[in-house]
Amino acid sequence: MTSSKLQPATRRRWRGSAPRLTPYLFLLPVLVLFAGFKVYPYIYAAWLSLTKIIKGQTTFVGLGNYGRLATDPIFYKALTNTLIILVTQVPLMLGLALLLAVAFNSTLLRFRAFWRTAYFVPIVMGLVAYGILFSTLLNSHHGLVNFLLESVGLPRVPWLADPVWAKVSIIIALTWHYTGNSAVIYLAQLQSIPGELYEAAEIDGATAWQRFWHITLPGLRPAITLTVVLSTIGTLQLFDEPYVLTNGGPNNATLTIGMYLYQNGFKYFDFGYASAIGYVLTGIIGVIALVQFHFLRERQA
């Protein structure tokens, strides 16, 4: 009798607790990695941003690093550069990606798989190979780009050595690297737009432009929201391209917030200041992303 009384109870308890524990066990590896490589560095960097190494001792300085940042002309230069690249490069890239996605989706295009792959390949290219490729192409003396410009009678361009052209070079490299990524996202969304809509519109006499404007674009809105927000975050964190192409120069013309953070941390060993830059950047990204989400969601509704 006692055993039969116990058994259901045990079973119930086992049954009751198992479903609650199992999902967490499955999540455990991710949670451990997330805690170790994300949460811990975030918290540690927050602490670091309130410290300064004085005579070899990590010393608490309160908001001292943030105060210094507020009056640091180089930080404002980095911020301005980053914003200039953001407002020119992101619209340019997403516009191009949209055109490419529509082309990739068109039945008129032959060898579609080839074109899709060709435009997506740059995204998997390693940083170093990419850096060498572009610095060779854009070399002012023996670069292919200047050779082509000269051969059609145009003057040479100091691609990496002039403050304005250096920014242009960064924008070109960025666009080359990431356009394929956004194009693939658009393409996936395009394929979910029902073909009947286009057929119906065609029967109603809509032109190609009207079909694009009234069917394609609204259908792509979720993908556009996603890519705008992701590209904005990516560009605000921009580091790779100026690092491999211009080293932030000439005279800080392509210094981005990410580059400045790197310089402070790894060149000047000023980890506290670098962490403060990281937190200010996080704040900027948070605010801009919120504004974008808010804006794009309202238009959707």
Place this chain on the structure above:
Amino acid sequence: MFAATGRLTRLALATTALATLATAASASELSGTITVWSWTAPADGLEAAVAGFNELHPGVTVKVEDVGNPAIWDKITTGMAAGGAGLADVLNIGIDYIGNYIETFPTGLVNLSEVGADDLAAQFPSGMWASGSSADGAVYGIPYEVNTSGFFYRKDLFDQAGIDINSIVTWDDLIAAGPKLKEATGADLIAMDKAATVADSAGLWQLLTNLQGAFYFNAAGEITMNGPAGLRSLELIKKANDAGIVADIPGGWDNFMMQIKGQTNVAVIPAASWAAGVFENEAPDMAGKWRLRLPPSVEAGGLTAAISGGTYLSVAGTSPNKEAAWEFVKYALGTLEGQQATYEGGGMFPGFKPMLESDGFVKKSDYFDAEVNKFFIDELGQNTPVVNYTTDYARALKAYTDAQTQVLLSGADPKTVLDEAAALVAGQTGRTIAAN
């Protein structure tokens, strides 16, 4: 009870005896593996010292790793910031980094004074020795490479233009000769990375400023980059640039090679002593065309010598095998035999005085038609000032490079940009700008 105490005492005595034995044994018979971090040619030099070291300490395995430069600085910095995790036992560290490592990470490197490094001090140039020590004189690095200024010029181009190199005494003379040389040969006098987008491009300014006995900072650590010497240097550079005799060649190794090989025609390369071997190895076809001399002075009668960088060997504070690591450093840099093997293998210019005075160290080079090492020994003999890199060299270097870029690319006023750069460094570091 009594018996137990007795046994304990005996055990303790035995342990002490064993420990003593172990210490005595480890001094003569070290064992284990030590790793050495260096790059390219300096790594080759250290590799060459391993065989001789193993004759003395057969139990120690030495692994020399070429981790690349500048990658090595990021690797050491991250390792230091992580409390020394993952660092090699022996680290090859540049003069421009070591001061900052010593001050920022007080336990990152072993205080070599505690293991007898001070005995070596008299064997090395004092200025170079001082830069590897902390403010209170504790030694953290033993000088490996000691570079002095190497002024290389194209004899064929100067001859073609009919300019007697011996008539050039000061940098003003040299710059004045530039247009004539360019007209006759088409070659620019000198090359600079005007946009400084590949590497920092401050070598020439640092040389000119050193020749006037100054640097970014003075001995007290105050900012002097915008002082009279620094300003004079940038004015000289601007004068050369305005005269149209400065070629704009991006920095980096490949572009340096193109100058050496004569593919980019420049008449003068103010490099450092380490470059002499590179010329002979990389551009054998140019034999007889390049010559070497002491650099011109800035003011007539001024210094014609400058220490232009160098490197140290240090032992990581977290090394599990510090004793073996120090023995290796001591062998490679503090013995004539080790120095000879290292020099043979890598060709880095040494600072060890017995090595500089040893037979055969000064020998005639057919390539330069001169006793090359004699120039550098002469420079070490001149009374060059101690170069104070401080913990903020990297910031000052960056601020200067940006100032120079404005002068070279958009003709900015040297005084204005140098004052701005000094103010920027002062704001970043809390250092004061020295009163002129």
